Amino acid sequence: MTNQAFVTIKNAAKSYGNLEVLKDINLTVERGQIVAIIGPSGSGKSTLLRAINELDPLTSGEVWLEDVQINKKLPFRQYEAHVNQVRQDIGMVFQHFNLFPHLTVRGNITLAPRMLKGLSEADANKLAEEQLAKVGLSEKIDEYPSRLSGGQKQRVAIARALAMKPKVMLFDEATSALDPELVEEVNQVMKQLAEEHMTMIIVTHEMDFAASVCDRVLFMDQGVVVEEGPPSVIFQNPKEERTRNFLRKHL
Ligand code: ADP
Numbered sequence: 001m002t003n004q005a006f007v008t009i010k011n012a013a014k015s016y017g018n019l020e021v022l023k024d025i026n027l028t029v030e031r032g033q034i035v036a037i038i039g040p041s042g043s044g045k046s047t048l049l050r051a052i053n054e055l056d057p058l059t060s061g062e063v064w065l066e067d068v069q070i071n072k073k074l075p076f077r078q079y080e081a082h083v084n085q086v087r088q089d090i091g092m093v094f095q096h097f098n099l100f101p102h103l104t105v106r107g108n109i110t111l112a113p114r115m116l117k118g119l120s121e122a123d124a125n126k127l128a129e130e131q132l133a134k135v136g137l138s139e140k141i142d143e144y145p146s147r148l149s150g151g152q153k154q155r156v157a158i159a160r161a162l163a164m165k166p167k168v169m170l171f172d173e174a175t176s177a178l179d180p181e182l183v184e185e186v187n188q189v190m191k192q193l194a195e196e197h198m199t200m201i202i203v204t205h206e207m208d209f210a211a212s213v214c215d216r217v218l219f220m221d222q223g224v225v226v227e228e229g230p231p232s233v234i235f236q237n238p239k240e241e242r243t244r245n246f247l248r249k250h251l
């Protein structure tokens with residue numbers, strides 16, 4: 001495998017009115033790489049992740065997945081079809097799970113494969129069973145989300161994303177809303193994905209997890225990438241004062 005970039009973000013900028021939230025961000029992620037994004041609240045981490053799958057498009061700059069520009073300008077109808085297509089390749093997991101409360105676990109996982117990929121009910125069910133087994137929740141397939149713990153909900157959300165067979169997974173503080181005793185079960189699932197060489201971009205406040213799982217760490221502050229490097233450098237020997245200050249409070 002060459003080290004050709006898999007995800008490429010070029011000169012990304014994003015403003016909300018006069019507020020510049022992302023300023024000239026450049027990032028490449030290679031196939032199978034696991035990148036952690038750390039940084040203070042409000043630094044633009046979620047905005048960057050949401051830009052990658054066009055949930056919240058950039059003001060300027062480019063996002064590419066392999067040789068496809070995700071945020072290309074197209075007439076409205078073509079754009080909708082394009083975005084639906086590319087989002088299938090990008091799984092996203094949110095802090096607050098975002099499961100559909102009126103659907104069972106099975107319904108949550110089978111919805112997109114049926115609607116977007118046209119899978120038969122039987123095939124979608126099989127997929128749901130496989131993905132649930134993977135996150136250790138086979139017995140919950142007919143439960144509603146309200147009957148699950150936070151850790152279980154998040155594992156279902158991961159199974160739902162994986163059911164689309166994405167090329168890359170984005171995690172936005174996937175464990176931040178969990179009680180401390182439930183964090184590990186979700187981290188375990190993410191570690192398992194890492195062992196399977198899933199390409200992942202992980203926004204996290206858990207420095208130990210980032211250090212143990214990620215190949216690279218980016219420290220963001222005020223809309224810029226202040227510093228990036230392997231975990232051993234960023235956590236043990238950061239160059240920038242802003243990184244050191246942040247880590248002093250969070251390690
Ligand atoms: P982080 O995830 O690092 O905490 P965010 O990307 O959520 O940071 O937010 C970065 C900045 O953008 C913050 O100042 C936030 O208030 C602002 N912001 C985020 N989303 C919106 C929005 N939809 N409208 C206006 N401002 C927003």
Ligand code: MG
Binds near residue numbers: 045046047172
């Ligand atoms: Mg955020």
